[in-house]
Amino acid sequence: MHATNALAEADRLMTICNSCRYCEGLCAVFPAMEMRRAFPDGDLNYLANLCHNCGACYHDCQFSPPHEFNVNVPKVLARTRAESYEQYAWPPVFARAFRRNGLVVASVLALCVAGFVAGFMALSDPRVMFSAQTGPGAFFRIMPHNVMATLFGAAFLFAIVAIAMGVRAFWRDIGAPIGVGDIGQAADDAARLRYLDGGGAGCANGSERPSDRRRLFHHLTFYGFMLCFAATSVATLYHYLLHREAPYPWYDLPVVFGVLGGLGLIVGPLGLLSEKWRRDPQTRDDASAGMDAAFLAMLLATSVSGFALLLLRATPAMGTLLALHLGVVFALFVTLPYGKFVHGVYRFAALTRYAQERREFLGGHK
Amino acid sequence: MSATMVESASHKAASRSKPGGALHDVLVVGGGNAALCAAIAARRAGASVLVVEAAPRFYRGGNTRHTRNMRCAHDTATGFLSGPYPEEEFWEDLLRVTEGQTDEQLARFMIRESKEVLDWIVEQGVRFQPSLGGTLSLGRTNSFFLGGGRAMLNALYQTAERLGVEIRYDTEVVDLTIDDGAFVSASARKDGEVRRIEARALVAASGGFEANIDWLKEGWGEIAENFLIRGTPYNRGSMLRMLFERGVHSIGDVTQCHAVAIDARAPKFDGGIITRLDCVVFGIVVNQDCERFYDEGEDIWPKRYAIWGRLVARQPNQIAYIVFDAKSLEMFMPSLYPPIKADSIGELAQKLGLNPEKLAATVDKFNAAVRPGTFDHTILDDCRTEGLTPDKTHWARRIDEGPFYAYPVRPGITFTYLGVKVDRGARMIMQNGSPSPNMFAAGEIMAGNVLGRGYAAGIGMTIGSVFGRIAGREAAEHARH
Numbered sequence: 146m147h148a149t150n151a152l153a154e155a156d157r158l159m160t161i162c163n164s165c166r167y168c169e170g171l172c173a174v175f176p177a178m179e180m181r182r183a184f185p186d187g188d189l190n191y192l193a194n195l196c197h198n199c200g201a202c203y204h205d206c207q208f209s210p211p212h213e214f215n216v217n218v219p220k221v222l223a224r225t226r227a228e229s230y231e232q233y234a235w236p237p238v239f240a241r242a243f244r245r246n247g248l249v250v251a252s253v254l255a256l257c258v259a260g261f262v263a264g265f266m267a268l269s270d271p272r273v274m275f276s277a278q279t280g281p282g283a284f285f286r287i288m289p290h291n292v293m294a295t296l297f298g299a300a301f302l303f304a305i306v307a308i309a310m311g312v313r314a315f316w317r318d319i320g321a322p323i324g325v326g327d328i329g330q331a332a333d334d335a336a337r338l339r340y341l342d343g344g345g346a347g348c349a350n351g352s353e354r355p356s357d358r359r360r361l362f363h364h365l366t367f368y369g370f371m372l373c374f375a376a377t378s379v380a381t382l383y384h385y386l387l388h389r390e391a392p393y394p395w396y397d398l399p400v401v402f403g404v405l406g407g408l409g410l411i412v413g414p415l416g417l418l419s420e421k422w423r424r425d426p427q428t429r430d431d432a433s434a435g436m437d438a439a440f441l442a443m444l445l446a447t448s449v450s451g452f453a454l455l456l457l458r459a460t461p462a463m464g465t466l467l468a469l470h471l472g473v474v475f476a477l478f479v480t481l482p483y484g485k486f487v488h489g490v491y492r493f494a495a496l497t498r499y500a501q502e503r504r505e506f507l508g509g510h511k
Numbered sequence: 512m513s514a515t516m517v518e519s520a521s522h523k524a525a526s527r528s529k530p531g532g533a534l535h536d537v538l539v540v541g542g543g544n545a546a547l548c549a550a551i552a553a554r555r556a557g558a559s560v561l562v563v564e565a566a567p568r569f570y571r572g573g574n575t576r577h578t579r580n581m582r583c584a585h586d587t588a589t590g591f592l593s594g595p596y597p598e599e600e601f602w603e604d605l606l607r608v609t610e611g612q613t614d615e616q617l618a619r620f621m622i623r624e625s626k627e628v629l630d631w632i633v634e635q636g637v638r639f640q641p642s643l644g645g646t647l648s649l650g651r652t653n654s655f656f657l658g659g660g661r662a663m664l665n666a667l668y669q670t671a672e673r674l675g676v677e678i679r680y681d682t683e684v685v686d687l688t689i690d691d692g693a694f695v696s697a698s699a700r701k702d703g704e705v706r707r708i709e710a711r712a713l714v715a716a717s718g719g720f721e722a723n724i725d726w727l728k729e730g731w732g733e734i735a736e737n738f739l740i741r742g743t744p745y746n747r748g749s750m751l752r753m754l755f756e757r758g759v760h761s762i763g764d765v766t767q768c769h770a771v772a773i774d775a776r777a778p779k780f781d782g783g784i785i786t787r788l789d790c791v792v793f794g795i796v797v798n799q800d801c802e803r804f805y806d807e808g809e810d811i812w813p814k815r816y817a818i819w820g821r822l823v824a825r826q827p828n829q830i831a832y833i834v835f836d837a838k839s840l841e842m843f844m845p846s847l848y849p850p851i852k853a854d855s856i857g858e859l860a861q862k863l864g865l866n867p868e869k870l871a872a873t874v875d876k877f878n879a880a881v882r883p884g885t886f887d888h889t890i891l892d893d894c895r896t897e898g899l900t901p902d903k904t905h906w907a908r909r910i911d912e913g914p915f916y917a918y919p920v921r922p923g924i925t926f927t928y929l930g931v932k933v934d935r936g937a938r939m940i941m942q943n944g945s946p947s948p949n950m951f952a953a954g955e956i957m958a959g960n961v962l963g964r965g966y967a968a969g970i971g972m973t974i975g976s977v978f979g980r981i982a983g984r985e986a987a988e989h990a991r992h
Contacts, residue, residue, distance in 0.1 A: 164785040164846040167579055167659030170640030182845055204665060205658030207576040207783055211569055214785075344657050345638060346666075353665050 148186050148232075151224040155189045158218055161208065168202045172340040173499050174222070175202075180506055190232075191319035193225035194488075194495040200428045201343030204353035210427070223430035230487050233318070235310035242483035247435030250443060250480050257479070258472030265468045274464035281390040287464050288471070290384065297471075300478040307482035312494050319498060327500035334496045335489075338363060351423040362416030366444065367489075369409020373447070376402035392458055403451065410448035414441040440485030446473045535561045535677075536990035537983070538697060538710035540684050540750055541717035542566060543575035544660075545954025545975035545982075547667035549714040550676045551635055552983030558990050560676045560983075561708065563699050565683035565717070566745040571664065573718045574742040574926055574955065574971070577783045578660035580653040581632075581972035583625040591639040593650040598622050601652075604967055608817075612963025620935045621961055624977045629654065632976055636666035653969040660972075684717075684750055689757040692941045694950045712949040712986035715939070716979060719927035719955040720748025721768060722780060727924070730765030737829035739773060741923045744780040751930065751956055759947070760932040760940040763959030769966040770820025773923030775830055776848050785847040788918050791819060792888060792906045793842055794835025795877055796920075798826040801860070801869035803877070808905035811891065817966045820922040831920050832863055834874065837912045842888060850916035859915045878909040926971060928959040937982035949989050951982035 147153040159178055162168065169175040174196050181188055200219045208214035227243070234240035242249045265274055269287050278286055285293070334340065338360050341348050347355030380399040383389040393399050418441050421434070450470040457466055481487075537553040539546050542564030554560045564571050584598045601622045605613060633639070638657040642650035649655075656663040671678065685705060686698035694713040698705050720726045722744045727735035755761055777786035791807050796819075798804055805822050823831045840850075853859035856874050857867035877896065884894035886908055894907045931952045932940040939950040954975040961974055 160845070161785055161847060164787075164844065165659075165783070166844075167656075167662075167784070170655070170657045182841060201658060201662075205662035207659065207661045208785075212781065213778060344640065346657070354669060 147189075149225075149228055151221060151228055152186050152189050154221050155193065155225045156184045158216055158221055159184045159189065159192065161214060161216055162218065165208075167207075168205060168218075171201050171205070171344040172197060172199065173334075173496070174218075174340075177499055177502060180502060187318040187320050189225060190229040190315070191321075191495055191498060193222040193229060194315070194491040195340075195499055196222040196226065197338065197341040197492070198223055198428075199341050199343045199359075200349035200425065201346065201355065203425075203428045204349050217428065219428040220430055223428075223433060226488070226491075227430060227433045227436065229315070229318075229491070230311075233311040233314040233487075233491070234483065235307050235314065239307075239483055242480075243436065245435065246484055247439040250436075250439035250476075250484055253480050254443065254446070254473065254476040257476035258469055261468040261472035261475065262465070265464060269464070275461050277459055277461050278463055279459050281392075283458070283463070284391055284467060287467055290390070293471070294381075297475065297478065300475055304478050304481040308487065308490055311482060311487060312490055315491055315494055316498075319495075321498045321501070324501060325497070327497050327504060330500035331493055331496035334500070335493050349425075350420055351425055358416065359420045362413050362420060364413075365409040366413030366417060366441075369406045369411075369413050369448070370444065372402045372406025373410060373451075374406075376400070376406060400455070404455070407448040407451050407455075410444050411452075414445045414448075417441055436485050443473070443477050443480065443484075447477055535559050535708070535710040537561070537712050537714060537986045538563070538694075538708055539714045539716060539983075540697070541573065541715070541954065541956075542571045542678075542680075543573040543716065543718060543954060543975065544578070544664070544667070544972055545956075545979035546714070546716035547572075547664070547671055548632075548635075548976050548979030549716055549951070549953055549983035549986065550671050551667065551674065552980045553714070553987040553990075554671065554674045554676050554983075556984050556987035556991075558712075558987035560671075561710065562671070562676060562678045563682040563684060563697075563708070564678065564680050566680065566743065568680045570743060570745060571668070571680060572661070572743075573746055575664050575975070576661045577742050577781075578656070578663075578969075578972050579784070580649065580655040580969040581976060582653050582967060582969035583629040583973060584622050585626060585629055588651075591642050591654055592652075593642040596652045598626070601625070604652075605961070605970070608965035608967045609963050610965060612965070613961055617933075617935055618961050621974065621977050624981070625973050628973070628976045628980060631980065636670045637663050638666065649968055684753075687713075687750075687753045687757055689950070692758065692943075692945065692947045692950075694947070711990035712951065714937075714951045714953060714979075714982045714986050715750055715754060715931070715956055716953045716975070716982070717750040717956055718743070718746040718748075719768075719930070719958070720751055721746055721924045721927045723747040726752075726765075727927075730929075731824070734824060734829050737921060738770075738824070739775075739777050739782065739786075739921050739923045740780045741771075741773060741777075741782055741784075741786070741925050742780075746926075746955070748927075754931050754939070754950075754952075758942050759950070760942050760944070761929065762932040762957075763929040763963060765927075765929045767928040767959065767964050769817065769925040769928075769971075770824065770922045771817060771925065772819035772823050772831070772833075772920040774846060774848050775919035775921040777921075777923070782847075782923075786923065788833065788846055788920060790833055790835060790839070790843045790918065793839035793908075794833055794910060795874070795903065796831050796833050797865075797870065797873055798831050799828055799865065801865050801873050803873060803899070803901065804831075806901045806904050808895065808903045808907060811889075819920070820924070823920055824922040829921055832865070833918045833920060834859070834870075834910065834915065835917075836910045836915050838908070840916060846918075848918075850918050852914050852916050854913050854915070856910075856915055859917055863917055863919065874910050877903070877907075878911060881907050881909050925966075926955050926958070928962055928964070930955070930957045930959040933957045933960055933978070935981075936985045937978045938985065949986070951986050953978035953982040 202218045208216040231240045231243040341360045347357045348359045349355045376399045454466045454470045536558035537560045539550045539562045550560045550562050584601045588594045639654045640657040682699045682701040684697045684699050688695040696709045773786040856871045860867040860870035880896035880899045891905050895904050896902045896907045937951045938946040958974050
């Protein structure tokens, strides 16, 4: 019947929940469930990716363990969701990266950093690499800009293609029609993390006493990430359009965006890690712990190494720190399609589908 | 008074009588909506409060865990109510469902108080969800708890704990000392050890006795053995029994309760809402002799919902079968267990353990009696039978499109009405007619004062919150003097 045990259990739970419906005000999952009477695997994967894991439904449920019906929606959907990432991975040969994901990501990171350090040592002049370099083009005396742009452009492009193929597989699996008309609603829902608050009380992360900390830290992480992305984009435009070369002065946009984003990417991931630590063991999917921690650690490594480079860029340590930072960023790029990062992409796709369904459903019930 | 002033006043009161824990101002027995409303109201009025709940922490709150909404009068639409529900309309609804078996003065008083409770309960941290347009059609009259009854309970417990109410789980009251109608002390058992608890006032909010099958048998006879209990297994009525034995006036009838027809495959206790079946109107209902016994199309929800428990209780072996066909399968809310399915009526009968010829004959006879009409299950339509005993007066459609389906159903007891008599101060009335000076009751244990029979959705929670709040306030007032 179902492809995995988690999907079979998710089907059992959704059948129970659909005959109760007390949780329909908590988030998007339960209203989406109510539009169905049966739950094939694609629908379960859709609901699993729609779930923001706020935990409210577990504490509100009269049938959660130790009740004999043993209803634990957050935990079962978390497992289902993690398994769906593996199912949609492209190329399929890399799907196994989702198993023991922490180890895979750490290994890739080590390899990338070692690669950049070794590459710099082998290809650049040691007198440049280990001496203070200042002024425009200082970075590119160690690694030529075109080489940097080509390498990172290729890694980034690969990540985009792999992720897009994953979304395509997801979209087909959940049986959604082609259409992007509801992206605006989904973007609004995602930008606010509308469904991470248990319907208004807050996220029941650690216990039945809700708080809004997880949403705050996620906002810091997400907007920190976007600001860092903006910093890189602006710098690229400066380079090609204005012919202004990095490093830029501290008051210039790439540095301002990078610093603000970097701060978000330090406080946010640290906060999310501590929230993971605080998570109620009852609603935690332990099998995903490595994947979750690995992505947060990668974001943290990116921001910390970026700050180190900013602070020490006028010293002889700059060359080594540049290798370290670029190694981390390169590892981040190539592991994007094979780690926790994809949760955001599938969640966004699920929200788009939800907005679409809701519009059609309400339209049919006017 | 502002909330902070109330809180600081209550802290002062707590320090007056708390040390040693020997004497509490108010002892609340029970842990559901009524108990917590009483505890919070008493604490906010400055009393020190101890709550003893017989159930373990997870099962705290009795049947409140299984509730979903409350019915309160209100004069205007709100963010979670789609329109006004005037006091008079509430009263008329109550009069209709109880067929007059209510205390008009007390009921009207409760309805008036319910208006204020709607705001008060929100101030205690309870959240409601926006009004529903969906299947329940109660969006105007009833306020729905965001996340359901357990979420509501969690909010009340958090507020009670924050205010300094002491709560003990797994603690069952096993004895009461009552002197001339006045509460003196209770003995409570926890971990096998019995301890005496003294308090200036008692609030009994420990629910009914529906989980006590032996007590149900006193009214129903042996057939109660075949009843399923939809809610908590902890409502054994031991408090109620002790109060009766110690001279408190009873009210109501031991057989009166809210009983609906639920899936016969449900667990004996605590199956809750998900075992409910609301498809009676879409087919026919037969007993184990394959005979129809009541008009399946008599009335629309929720009235029809509330009568079928008692109807099935009167059938042999307290079991019945809802039989319908493919065209009706997706017209009602799904439930926990899938229907039993077969390609023919005969095969369906075999799967149900019924006589195939007899069931086929009953269905054939029904089909032949169906008159043409326009089917609409949202109104009392004109689809009916002619010449049957009993006729199906609405929504009668031939059962002729395979596959055929059936749900076995049994009476599901939700809550009982036999309780202690109270006045409008929630004060218990003794058998000699005089009110107790310091014993109060709220919730299911006194629901029979308002609800002598019948049921209206969400009214149990109204009784609990309104009288819980009054009982807590009055108990605190008594303790202070």
